[in-house]
Amino acid sequence: MHLRSTQLIAAAFFSCLLLWFGISLNRTTSPPPAPVQIPTEPPNPNDEQPFYNIPAASHLMGHNGIKNLSNPRIQMAKVHIAVSQSDMPTFPLMQPLDVKLPASTEITITDDLNDPAVSRPATTRTTVKIPRLPHTQPDASAFIFGLATTYERLEESLDTISHWSSNSNTKIIGHMQPSLDPDAPDRVLKKAQSLSVPLGTIESGLEFLDRYFTLLKVLYENRTPTTKWYVFIDDDTFFLSLSNLVQTFRKYDPELPWYIGALSEDFNQMATWGYMAYGGGGIFLSHGLVETLLPYYDGCFKRRNTGDKMLAQCIYKHTNAKLTWEHNLHQLDLHGDHSGFYEALRPQPLSIHHWKSEDFQSIVDVYNMSRVASVCGNSCILQKFRFANDWVLTNGYSIVKYSHQDAGYRDLGKDISMERTWEFYGGTGMQHFEHSLGPLRKMDEGGKVSFRMESAVVEEDGRRIRQLYVKRTHLEGEYSGRGEVEGVIEVEWSQA
Numbered sequence: 001m002h003l004r005s006t007q008l009i010a011a012a013f014f015s016c017l018l019l020w021f022g023i024s025l026n027r028t029t030s031p032p033p034a035p036v037q038i039p040t041e042p043p044n045p046n047d048e049q050p051f052y053n054i055p056a057a058s059h060l061m062g063h064n065g066i067k068n069l070s071n072p073r074i075q076m077a078k079v080h081i082a083v084s085q086s087d088m089p090t091f092p093l094m095q096p097l098d099v100k101l102p103a104s105t106e107i108t109i110t111d112d113l114n115d116p117a118v119s120r121p122a123t124t125r126t127t128v129k130i131p132r133l134p135h136t137q138p139d140a141s142a143f144i145f146g147l148a149t150t151y152e153r154l155e156e157s158l159d160t161i162s163h164w165s166s167n168s169n170t171k172i173i174g175h176m177q178p179s180l181d182p183d184a185p186d187r188v189l190k191k192a193q194s195l196s197v198p199l200g201t202i203e204s205g206l207e208f209l210d211r212y213f214t215l216l217k218v219l220y221e222n223r224t225p226t227t228k229w230y231v232f233i234d235d236d237t238f239f240l241s242l243s244n245l246v247q248t249f250r251k252y253d254p255e256l257p258w259y260i261g262a263l264s265e266d267f268n269q270m271a272t273w274g275y276m277a278y279g280g281g282g283i284f285l286s287h288g289l290v291e292t293l294l295p296y297y298d299g300c301f302k303r304r305n306t307g308d309k310m311l312a313q314c315i316y317k318h319t320n321a322k323l324t325w326e327h328n329l330h331q332l333d334l335h336g337d338h339s340g341f342y343e344a345l346r347p348q349p350l351s352i353h354h355w356k357s358e359d360f361q362s363i364v365d366v367y368n369m370s371r372v373a374s375v376c377g378n379s380c381i382l383q384k385f386r387f388a389n390d391w392v393l394t395n396g397y398s399i400v401k402y403s404h405q406d407a408g409y410r411d412l413g414k415d416i417s418m419e420r421t422w423e424f425y426g427g428t429g430m431q432h433f434e435h436s437l438g439p440l441r442k443m444d445e446g447g448k449v450s451f452r453m454e455s456a457v458v459e460e461d462g463r464r465i466r467q468l469y470v471k472r473t474h475l476e477g478e479y480s481g482r483g484e485v486e487g488v489i490e491v492e493w494s495q496a
Helices: 153-167 183-192 208-221 241-250 267-272 287-301 305-316 339-343 366-376
Strands: 073-086 093-098 107-109 124-133 142-148 173-178 200-204 229-233 259-261 283-286 321-327 384-386 392-394 399-400 448-457 462-472 485-495
Touching: 073 267, 142 153, 142 208, 142 241, 153 173, 153 183, 153 241, 153 366, 173 208, 183 200, 208 229, 208 287, 208 305, 229 287, 283 287, 283 305, 287 305, 339 392, 339 399, 366 448, 366 462, 366 485, 448 485
Parallel strands: 073 124, 073 485, 093 384, 142 173, 142 229, 173 200, 259 321
Antiparallel strands: 073 107, 229 283, 259 283, 384 392, 392 399, 399 448, 448 462, 462 485
């Protein structure tokens, strides 16, 4: 769902003085070249942000990759991970690596790193086994997806939608608000076609919440002979693996009246809106349930409410179907820093939401996060890898070293507790999230070191990808690119 009526709390600014790999980070070196503008205040995340031009010859990323870098001298380390396909059925929750994360080297990124006289970043190499990669997308023709949005929001989400929907025999229907830009409909459909997103659109002047509920009829009218599941999503709903989603729903008989989704993670939200499937995680209605509901459609439409609430009211009033909570679907009603959710030692989520929500102060680059799948498959996204010196890589999201205060009393390879990094608001406390995310533990305030991934580039026809993880002086919510750069870790993935 889009933002509900909850109190917003500004994300707390914090900074840490840390030794990184035993080397103090030098931030008093020579000034940047003239073309680079040094920001005097934290930038607005909506504004176009300056990038430091990284020459291709430096082999850091081969493109302009670091936002708001005011000093060309940085601490950097490099890791190369080759993946080897094996008969292992799935990843373990935490996969150990046989190498340490290397110490950093101070480099000047304007230098030519091919010059033997120039310092080069420290590099370490290792190989890991992965499950065998599928050759094709799964057949998702049993699913039809619908969303109510605008052309502008849909256009910026198409890259992420293409990750899970392209070449899968599914259908996506957008119930669109008419645009003031006459070129928008054609532009969005052309972009969808170029990304192999199976998108169709209809327009109406209805309000958003009404357009959301009317998807019930729109999806039914656009069904195919193979359609078994009618799925309501938001334009910031993201499925990490369509294969996992298809596999999960094989246990349900779609001819029976199934109402499947996720509760809010925040019990306060449930106290306000009720026990129902919350739209951002995905709402799945079986064919049997939809056919039962359609005779009551007009009466249900008159009961105005939020879109997912209208669906719940209609289902509860006219059928005996009750919500089945599929626990790996996630609404993610968490304000502020979501890192505890992504870094927890848990199975890969089926869906995530609010990844581009400024209202929830959550900006997560799921497009770049998912690009590593081109090398090691969708199951590799957010997979945890533990270096021999206890640095933990959450693939596509972060590289962290927990403080002794936090890690000293728990086993990093087995502890499934989730660090509570998000803000409490409106009188909530830890107990308000335990029904959905427990077990929880307190935020690590003992000096946790965090590098967040800020960019990723796929090279050589998808056989190699370079990820850039950046440590900054402070993080504000999930906004990337804020704060002074203190260090960079480049992780290169390739197929062995």
